[in-house]
Amino acid sequence: xxxxxxxxxxxxxxxxxxxxxxxxxxxxxxxxxxxxxxxxxxxxxxxxxxxxxxxxxxxxxxxxxxxxxxxxxxxxxxxxxxxxxxxxxxxxxxxxxxxxxxxxxxxxxxxxxxxxxxxxxxxxxxxxxx
Ligand code: HEC
Numbered sequence: 001x002x003x004x005x006x007x008x009x010x011x012x013x014x015x016x017x018x019x020x021x022x023x024x025x026x027x028x029x030x031x032x033x034x035x036x037x038x039x040x041x042x043x044x045x046x047x048x049x050x051x052x053x054x055x056x057x058x059x060x061x062x063x064x065x066x067x068x069x070x071x072x073x074x075x076x077x078x079x080x081x082x083x084x085x086x087x088x089x090x091x092x093x094x095x096x097x098x099x100x101x102x103x104x105x106x107x108x109x110x111x112x113x114x115x116x117x118x119x120x121x122x123x124x125x126x127x128x129x130x
Contacts, residue, residue: 026099028054028064034106043118046111050104051119059122060129066096068119071128075120083116 031053037046048057054065061067072078072095085091090103107115 026093026097028099028101030054030102030105037106037111039108039110041111041114043114043116043121046107046115047118050107050111051115054098054101059119059126063098065098065101067129069123069126069129071130073123074128075123080116080120083119084112087112087115 035049037049041049051068054062055068056062056065059068061070066072086101087104087107091101093100
């Protein structure tokens, strides 16, 4: 009997946590604490601090976000403006099933431009994957 009550309690807590995150839509969880960034941080530093936890230190993705080397992200399909928008506003899950991308917090306009340049350079250097 005691076990049943504990189990029911757990289910209630899990349900509460899920609904606090916006119902049925999965949301990729941002890192708990963001590393502070210098105002003039370069693109690689911004990427590792603000994007790598989901898109991977090597840009090849994690279980929380897609590879930035996917052909889906080549510039004619996702131009720099879609990068600016995804970083500033987040994006609803549509290409994959990792969940929604939350808006990236604590990032300046300069840092956004630096990180886009960094990703584009890496995409050219490493090449796109199918
Ligand atoms: C908390 C996890 C997370 C973080 C942090 C994150 N992203 Fe994402 N991002 C995602 C997920 C998940 C998607 C896939 C959404 C989908 O299904 O299309 C995505 C998609 C994108 C897209 C595609 C947007 C579109 O219009 O389809 C771009 C561009 C992008 N991310 C860039 C970045 C950059 C640059 C950073 C760092 C400044 C970053 N992301 C940080 C999870 C994250």
